[in-house]
Amino acid sequence: MKFVEKSLIISNSLVNEFCYRMVISSPKIAKAANPGQFLEIGCGDYNYPLLKRPISILNIEEDLIEIIYYVIGKGTNMLSKKEPGDLIEIVGPLGNGYSVKDCENHILVGGGYGAPPMVFLANKLLRMNINNIFVCLGSKTKDMILCKEDFLDLDVSLCLATEDGSVGKKGFVTDIVKTVLDNNKGKTAVYSCGPTPMMENLYKVCREYENVLSIQCAMESVMACGIGVCNGCVIKVKENDRVIYKRVCTEGPVFEGAKVVW
Ligand SMILES: Cc1cc2nc3c(=O)[nH]c(=O)nc-3n(C[C@H](O)[C@H](O)[C@H](O)COP(=O)(O)OP(=O)(O)OC[C@H]3O[C@@H](n4cnc5c(N)ncnc54)[C@H](O)[C@@H]3O)c2cc1C
Ligand code: FES
Structure with a gap:
């Protein structure tokens, strides 16, 4: 199940010259998330930029979610200016995470x-x-x-x-x-x-x-909606001897390597 949450920024600090580490309080998403799933983060103000940005979950402690993000373009640049106490809108947890295998x-x-x-x-x-x-x-x-x-x-x-x-x-x-x-x-x-x-x-x-x-x-893909609507994030995968398209945001982002058309 996924949620849309107005989430409180607890901290947002530089990790190195390229990226930031952010802690966000987002109780519903934190409770539901699994490793490998991701968030769609509203980076700006008043719906600008319109599209949320996909960012992976680094870790979860109780209600708190941690992320690390590189400052790339306008979305992540605006996110880097946010301060503790600011609210951001997050959709998540999204996609399918890793499946833990019975291995040594x-x-x-x-x-x-x-x-x-x-x-x-x-x-x-x-x-x-x-x-x-x-x-x-x-x-x-x-x-x-x-x-x-x-x-x-x-x-x-x-x-x-x-x-x-x-x-x-x-x-x-x-x-x-x-x-x-x-x-x-x-x-x-x-x-x-x-x-x-x-x-x-x-x-x-x-x-x-x-x-x-x-x-x-x-798998990586450039995403627009992040919730399976636009088909902008598809990759080719093998299924029953055929090559078909699957959406990274909903059927992924985690795929078995043997199924991916590399
Ligand atoms: C499932 C997933 C998880 C990700 N996790 C992380 C993470 O944990 N940390 C991190 O630093 N980055 C992560 N990224 C990449 C991150 O989403 C992009 O760097 C970010 O969207 C760039 O947005 P921007 O507005 O700063 O750049 P812009 O170039 O202004 O973005 C323009 C558009 O392109 C999309 N876009 C641009 N680059 C990427 C990219 N590499 N992947 C997907 N969409 C892109 C944006 O969503 C936006 O719609 C992840 C991407 C995906 C798909
Ligand atoms: S990003 Fe729109 S369907 Fe995946």
Whole structure:
């Protein structure tokens, strides 16, 4: 079930030169949300800009929802100017989140702004008393790795990769996923969020391992309505030997990698 809530901003602070972290009080949405689902956020004032912006949920504590957002264009720019005490309209939780698989190992992969939903998912797995959680984060540079501190507080194995080698292994996040897979042979589920080329590469790497039973990917798409009406967010997926279109906002954003037409 989804809700439209006027939500109170508790904090809105710079994380690094590119993005902000916001805490919002939104009791109904917080109670209903699952990892991998997203929010449509009204960023401006008096219905300008008209379209809400899709942002993933970083974590939930009681009534409070946390998000991290990059300042990209007019919507996120207006959001960055909001202050504690301001109200914003949020629709959520939207889409389908990750489905937790009955596996020995759980590998959570976040590339760039794909890291935040992995915090929410790791917390859910830990609450379910699931161990053997490996979190693999990748980005271009050390400064662009998001949510590292959130994971340091959790009982998970954290592995980092940066393209310039400024922290963790030099290279792509898929390189560290490969190492985790080489060292852990039990039944494994992979959960991912990040840029499409990263997830395509991740899917191709992981499908070579017979013990990987599921590779879930939260797909990117430019969205207008966010609620299944405009068909602006469709991607191609395989179903019963046919290629069909599915809406990322309603049938996704999480899809099995094996179903996506990459
Ligand atoms: C399911 C989902 C979850 C997301 N989660 C996050 C997150 O947690 N943190 C974060 O920083 N960003 C996230 N994004 C991307 C974020 O929605 C865009 O950066 C944002 O909409 C840009 O809006 P703008 O007004 O600042 O930019 P503008 O360029 O002015 O936006 C113009 C239009 O394009 C759409 N748009 C532009 N870029 C994107 C994009 N990359 N993806 C989807 N729509 C886009 C906007 O919704 C808007 O309708 C997510 C996108 C999706 C689809
Ligand atoms: S954004 Fe309108 S149908 Fe998905």
